[in-house]
Amino acid sequence: MSRMNSRRVCLVCIAFSTSVATAKLPYVYTDWEHFTVKDGLPNDHVFCVKVDGPRVWVGTENGLARIDKPTGEVWSWQEKDGLPWQVVSSIDVNPKTGEVWIGLFGGGLARFSGGRFDHWHQLNSGLVNDVVYGVTVENDNVWAATTAGASRYNTVTGEWTIYTEKNAPMEEIWNYGVCYNNGKVYLGIWGSGVLEFDVATEKWKDYLDPDGEMEIDLYRDDGVVHVITTGVSYVDNILWVSSYFGMCRYDGRHWRGYYERETGLPSDFGNAVKGRNANEAWFATDKGIGVVTDFASDTWVTYTMDPNTHEGIAVVSRNKDVLEKVRSPQGIPHNYALWVEFDGNDVWVGTSKGLGHAKGTGYYPGLKDRPVHTPSARNLVDARQAN
Amino acid sequence: MKRLVVLSCVALAVCLPSCHKPQERQAQPVVTEDPVQVDAHTAEVVAKINSVSAYEVPDLALQEDEDYAETTEDVRPFRHVEPYKEHFLVQMEYTGPGRAIPEPEHVDTVKVGFIGPIMSTVSVATGGKSHEEPLGIKMLQGARLAIEEANASGGYLRRSIPFELVVSNDNGLWGASGNEIVKMAYKDHVWAILGTIDGANSHIAIRVALKAEITMMNSGDTDPTFIETNIPWVFRCISDDRQQGYLLVDYLYRKLGLDRVGIIRSSNRYGRFGVREIVDGSRRLGHPIILEMAYQLGLDDFSLQLERLKEVDVQAIVHWGDAREGALILNQMRQMGMEQPYFACDRCLLDEFVTLAGPNADGVICTSPWNPTHTDEKYLAFRERFRERFGEEPETYAAHAYDGMDMILWAIQVAGLNRAKIRDVLAHRAQPWEGVTGDIALSAALDDVGEVYLARREGDRWQYYSRQDLGVPREYTPLRDRTEAAMAQVSRQ
Numbered sequence: 001m002s003r004m005n006s007r008r009v010c011l012v013c014i015a016f017s018t019s020v021a022t023a024k025l026p027y028v029y030t031d032w033e034h035f036t037v038k039d040g041l042p043n044d045h046v047f048c049v050k051v052d053g054p055r056v057w058v059g060t061e062n063g064l065a066r067i068d069k070p071t072g073e074v075w076s077w078q079e080k081d082g083l084p085w086q087v088v089s090s091i092d093v094n095p096k097t098g099e100v101w102i103g104l105f106g107g108g109l110a111r112f113s114g115g116r117f118d119h120w121h122q123l124n125s126g127l128v129n130d131v132v133y134g135v136t137v138e139n140d141n142v143w144a145a146t147t148a149g150a151s152r153y154n155t156v157t158g159e160w161t162i163y164t165e166k167n168a169p170m171e172e173i174w175n176y177g178v179c180y181n182n183g184k185v186y187l188g189i190w191g192s193g194v195l196e197f198d199v200a201t202e203k204w205k206d207y208l209d210p211d212g213e214m215e216i217d218l219y220r221d222d223g224v225v226h227v228i229t230t231g232v233s234y235v236d237n238i239l240w241v242s243s244y245f246g247m248c249r250y251d252g253r254h255w256r257g258y259y260e261r262e263t264g265l266p267s268d269f270g271n272a273v274k275g276r277n278a279n280e281a282w283f284a285t286d287k288g289i290g291v292v293t294d295f296a297s298d299t300w301v302t303y304t305m306d307p308n309t310h311e312g313i314a315v316v317s318r319n320k321d322v323l324e325k326v327r328s329p330q331g332i333p334h335n336y337a338l339w340v341e342f343d344g345n346d347v348w349v350g351t352s353k354g355l356g357h358a359k360g361t362g363y364y365p366g367l368k369d370r371p372v373h374t375p376s377a378r379n380l381v382d383a384r385q386a387n
Numbered sequence: 388m389k390r391l392v393v394l395s396c397v398a399l400a401v402c403l404p405s406c407h408k409p410q411e412r413q414a415q416p417v418v419t420e421d422p423v424q425v426d427a428h429t430a431e432v433v434a435k436i437n438s439v440s441a442y443e444v445p446d447l448a449l450q451e452d453e454d455y456a457e458t459t460e461d462v463r464p465f466r467h468v469e470p471y472k473e474h475f476l477v478q479m480e481y482t483g484p485g486r487a488i489p490e491p492e493h494v495d496t497v498k499v500g501f502i503g504p505i506m507s508t509v510s511v512a513t514g515g516k517s518h519e520e521p522l523g524i525k526m527l528q529g530a531r532l533a534i535e536e537a538n539a540s541g542g543y544l545r546r547s548i549p550f551e552l553v554v555s556n557d558n559g560l561w562g563a564s565g566n567e568i569v570k571m572a573y574k575d576h577v578w579a580i581l582g583t584i585d586g587a588n589s590h591i592a593i594r595v596a597l598k599a600e601i602t603m604m605n606s607g608d609t610d611p612t613f614i615e616t617n618i619p620w621v622f623r624c625i626s627d628d629r630q631q632g633y634l635l636v637d638y639l640y641r642k643l644g645l646d647r648v649g650i651i652r653s654s655n656r657y658g659r660f661g662v663r664e665i666v667d668g669s670r671r672l673g674h675p676i677i678l679e680m681a682y683q684l685g686l687d688d689f690s691l692q693l694e695r696l697k698e699v700d701v702q703a704i705v706h707w708g709d710a711r712e713g714a715l716i717l718n719q720m721r722q723m724g725m726e727q728p729y730f731a732c733d734r735c736l737l738d739e740f741v742t743l744a745g746p747n748a749d750g751v752i753c754t755s756p757w758n759p760t761h762t763d764e765k766y767l768a769f770r771e772r773f774r775e776r777f778g779e780e781p782e783t784y785a786a787h788a789y790d791g792m793d794m795i796l797w798a799i800q801v802a803g804l805n806r807a808k809i810r811d812v813l814a815h816r817a818q819p820w821e822g823v824t825g826d827i828a829l830s831a832a833l834d835d836v837g838e839v840y841l842a843r844r845e846g847d848r849w850q851y852y853s854r855q856d857l858g859v860p861r862e863y864t865p866l867r868d869r870t871e872a873a874m875a876q877v878s879r880q
Contacts, residue, residue, distance in 0.1 A: 044484075047598075087573060089598070105598060106569030131565035131595060147565040147591050174590060190594060191612070214615035215455045216470035225472075228616060244617040245474055259472060269479070269617065286482045307442035334442060336483040353441055353484045 026293035029358035030328035040074030046350030059088030103132035126160020145175035188229035220257035236278035242270030264300020265290035284337035422544035428817040441487035479619035485807030496551035502582030529788030564588035572599035586610035606791035631754035632664030649701035653708030714743030790822035
C-alpha cells in the first residue's frame with residue numbers, strides 16, 4: 001500500500017461570458033481536476049470508479065486506489081500489497097457493511113474489508129469465470145458479470161448461483177455490465193442484449209435487437225440498438241444502455257436509440273453508461289463523453305479534450321445544432337473514456353490516461369435560462385497562463 | 388510540496404539505472420531504424436503513428452466499404468427497407484494513448500501469443516466433446532513455421548533478437564480462452580496473438596483483447612459474427628462462412644436450379660452460425676430451407692435426423708459440422724437410399740472425411756475459403772518447406788495460420804514493439820497481403836473478403852472451382868445499387 005498526501009490542484013474557473021443572449025441551456029462542467037500516477041494512482045488506465053461517501057475507489061489496469069476527498073490523500077494497492085490480481089475492472093460497495101467488492105479482469109472477485117483482501121475465483125467458489133467485467137451489490141448478494149455467465153453470491157448464506165444459457169435467457173453468455181436498482185438487476189451481455197432479473201420473483205426478461213441482424217439497425221426505436229451491449233444503468237425506472245453500435249434509453253414501454261450522427265454523442269462506440277436520472281445520462285465513448293442532459297428536448301453536452309492544448313471542450317447541442325461551445329483550462333483527462341460515476345453534483349470520469357473529477361458547483365438538472373457563453377481567444381490565453 | 392518530492396523521486400529513479408549500470412545499457416543491441424522495406428503508404432502510416440502524443444489520434448484514412456462483406460442486393464437483410472443504420476462500413480479507429488508507450492529497453496525475445504485447441508479436453512463450448520485438436524495442431528504448425536523462418540532470417544531485425552511463440556490451449560471450458568488471453572497480455576507480455584478456432588472461445592478472446600489492447604489475428608474461426616463486433620484490435624485472415632455461404636447459395640439455386648434443400652448441422656456454435664447465411668440467403672432468394680436438423684457432437688446414429696429429411700423429400704442436403712460426422716451422415720444417407728447431392732462445409736475437406744466416407748465421397752461438394760491446389764510459386768515453396776519440417780501436407784488451418792503469423796511478424800518488424808502501432812500498420816495496409824493462401828484483402832471490418840471456392844471430390848482428389856469457373860461470377864448478382872434501389876422505392880410509392 002502506498003500513500004500520497006494532500007493533493008491540491010489549483011484550478012482557475014474561468015467565466016468566459018461575453019454573452020449578450022440567454023437561452024434554456026444545461027449545466028456545463030468547466031472545473032476539472034485530474035488524477036494520474038503523478039498523484040498516486042497505481043496506473044493511468046482507469047477502468048472503473050466508485051464513490052462511497054467521502055471515499056472514491058478507483059480501479060486501474062495495475063492496481064486499486066482510494067482517494068480520500070476531505071484530505072486529498074491517495075492510497076493504492078497492488079499485487080504486492082495483497083490485491084489478488086492487478087487489473088481492477090469493476091467496483092461496488094455494500095452500503096450496509098462498507099465492504100468493497102472488486103471485479104478482477106482475469107483474477108476473479110475480491111472483497112476488501114478491514115484492511116484484508118478475500119479472494120474468490122473459479123477454482124474455490126461458484127464464480128463462473130475469472131474474467132470479471134462488472135460487479136454490483138444487490139441487497140445481501142453480490143453479482144459478478146463474467147465472460148462465461150453471471151454469478152450471484154449470497155454474502156449471508158455463502159450460497160452461489162450461476163446464470164448461463166441453461167437457466168437464463170442468454171443467447172450468449174458473455175456478460176459485460178451489471179447494475180442493480182429498485183428491485184431489478186440488469187445485465188448488459190455481449191451478443192444477448194440486455195437481461196432483466198426481477199429480484200422479488202426471480203424471473204428473467206430479455207431485450208434483444210428486434211431485427212436480429214448484426215450489420216444493421218433496421219429501426220432506431222424498436223428496441224435495444226444492438227445485441228452487443230457494454231453497459232447498463234437503471235435509475236428512476238429508466239434503463240440506459242451503451243453498446244459499441246450506439247446507445248439507447250428504455251422507459252418500460254418505449255425505446256429511444258441514439259447515434260453519433262444525430263446527437264451529441266462523440267462516437268457510437270460506448271464503453272459504459274451511467275444514468276443520473278430519467279432525463280440525464282453520461283455515455284463514456286472512445287472519443288469523449290456524450291451527455292444527454294435533457295431527454296425531452298434532446299439536448300446534449302459533449303465533453304472532449306483538445307489533444308494539443310489539453311484544454312477541455314464542452315459543446316452544447318440539440319439535433320446537431322451547436323448552441324454553445326465552452327472551453328476550460330482542463331476537461332476530461334483523455335478522450336478515450338471508460339467510466340462515469342456521480343458524486344452528488346460532481347462527476348468522476350475514468351479514462352485510459354487518468355481520472356477526471358468535474359466539480360459541479362451550481363449544478364442544476366435539465367435546462368435553465370442562462371447566458372450563452374461565447375469564449376474569446378483572450379480568455380483562453382489567460383486561462384492557460386493562470387493554470 | 389509533496390508532489391515536488393514525488394516528482395524528484397521519479398526523476399531519480401529514472402536516472403539511477405543509467406548512473407549505476409552503464410554497462411548494461413551498452414550491452415543492449417543497437418536498434419536499427421527501418422529494418423524492413425515498406426511501400427510509400429506504409430511508410431506514411433508509420434511516420435504518422437510515430438509522431439503522435441498519448442492524447443492525439445493519427446490522421447489515418449479510414450477504409451470505407453460500399454457494402455458490408457460484399458453482400459449482394461438480393462441476399463441483403465430486409466432489402467426492401469433502408470435500414471436506419473448500417474454497421475461495419477467504416478473502419479474502426481483506435482483512439483487510446485497506446486501509441487505513446489515507448490519500446491521497452493530490456494527485451495530478450497519478442498513474444499507472440501498462440502491460442503488454439505491443441506490438447507484434448509472436454510469442452511462445453513464445443514458440445515461436450517473434444518474435437519478440434521487436429522485443426523489446432525495444424526494451426527500451431529503453421530504458426531511455428533512462420534516463427535522459425537523469421538528467426539532464421541534474423542529474428543526481430545531492429546535488435547537482432549529472436550521471436551518466441553507463447554503457446555496456449557483454448558479447448559477448455561467456456562471462458563478458458565479469456566483467462567489465457569489475460570495471462571498472455573499481462574504476464575507473458577506478448578505483442579500480438581494468433582488464434583483461435585472455436586467461435587465461442589474466439590468471442591471470449593477478442594473481448595479480452597479489446598480491453599487489454601492487443602492485436603488478435605484469427606486464422607481459423609469462420610463464424611461470421613466473429614468480426615461483427617466493432618473491435619478495432621481484431622483481424623481475420625481467412626474467408627468466413629458468410630462468404631462461403633453466399634457462393635453455395637448462388638450455386639444451389641442459380642446454377643443447379645434446386646428448390647428444396649435440407650440442412651443437417653452440428654448442435655454447436657459452428658453449426659448454428661455456419662448455416663445462418665445459407666438459411667437466410669435461401670429464403671431471400673425465394674427457396675427457403677425445407678428442414679434444418681441438428682445433432683449432438685459425437686453421435687454415431689443420425690437416422691432420426693435423416694428420416695425426417697427423407698420424409699420432406701429434399702433435393703439436396705447441406706451438412707455443417709466436423710469431418711467425422713459429415714462422413715458418417717453421408718454413409719448413412721446412402722445406406723438409407725438417399726441419393727441426393729451432398730454439400731458440406733470446409734471441415735469436410737479433411738482427409739478424415741474421405742477416409743471414413745470411402746467411395747461415397749465421390750461427387751461431394753464442399754465450400755472452401757481458399758484453393759490449395761493453386762500453383763503460385765509462393766505457395767508451392769511453402770508447401771515444400773512445410774513438408775520438410777513436419778512430414779505432412781499443409782492444409783487450410785496450417786496455411787492460414789502461417790499467413791496470419793507472417794502478417795503479425797511483418798507488423799512487428801515495421802511498427803516496433805508497441806501493441807497499438809502493430810495494430811495500426813496491419814489495419815492500414817493499402818495492398819492485400821500476398822500470402823501463401825492467396826491475396827488477403829481486408830474489408831473495413833478487417834475481415835478477409837478474398838475469393839472463396841467450391842471443391843468437388845472427383846476420383847481421388849478435390850477439384851476447386853471459383854465463382855468464375857462455376858458460372859456464377861460475382862457480377863451475376865450485382866452489388867447493392869443504392870441509387871437505383873432508392874429510385875425504385877420512389878417509383879413504387
